[in-house]
Amino acid sequence: MAATSTSRPHQPPLLINEVHHGDCRELLRRIDKESIACSIWSPPYFVGKQYEAYLKSFGEWQELISTVIRLHFDLIKPGAFLVVNIADILCFNDPDMPRIQAEDIDRRRSSVTRDHVLEAKAKYPHYNRNELAAMLGCSEQTIDRRLNGNNIRGGKYAA
Numbered sequence: 001m002a003a004t005s006t007s008r009p010h011q012p013p014l015l016i017n018e019v020h021h022g023d024c025r026e027l028l029r030r031i032d033k034e035s036i037a038c039s040i041w042s043p044p045y046f047v048g049k050q051y052e053a054y055l056k057s058f059g060e061w062q063e064l065i066s067t068v069i070r071l072h073f074d075l076i077k078p079g080a081f082l083v084v085n086i087a088d089i090l091c092f093n094d095p096d097m098p099r100i101q102a103e104d105i106d107r108r109r110s111s112v113t114r115d116h117v118l119e120a121k122a123k124y125p126h127y128n129r130n131e132l133a134a135m136l137g138c139s140e141q142t143i144d145r146r147l148n149g150n151n152i153r154g155g156k157y158a159a
Helices: 024-030 058-072 114-123 129-136 140-148
Strands: 036-041 076-084
Touching (some): 036 058, 058 076, 114 129, 114 140, 129 140
């Protein structure tokens, strides 16, 4: 079954109940008005990935996000949800981008150390990361960071 669209008659409408990969600025134009109950998306974070290399400034990134939000105005049903996953994006290439971070709910870093994780793994070798995290009272990502020495979140690979 296909959704019909009048916004771009020369483009085929998007099939419903399917995952569509592409530039949402093009894909959204192929969706009926007031037909979306929940739109969940994760935009480029402007952290230097190849697929976002065309974005030259924080302002261009902001315009991209604004454009996509505006494209949703006519598409979402009354009472629908638009969910944008922006996460922890402190590592921008643009030196003029404001360096702000959402407040940490606990207002502290995890007190779980690598030694804590290694001790728990030795005691419970069959536990996976989720089970270790539940036991130690931290996130699965914290377990991974402590074990692998990484802190790459949301593409943060630059200082």
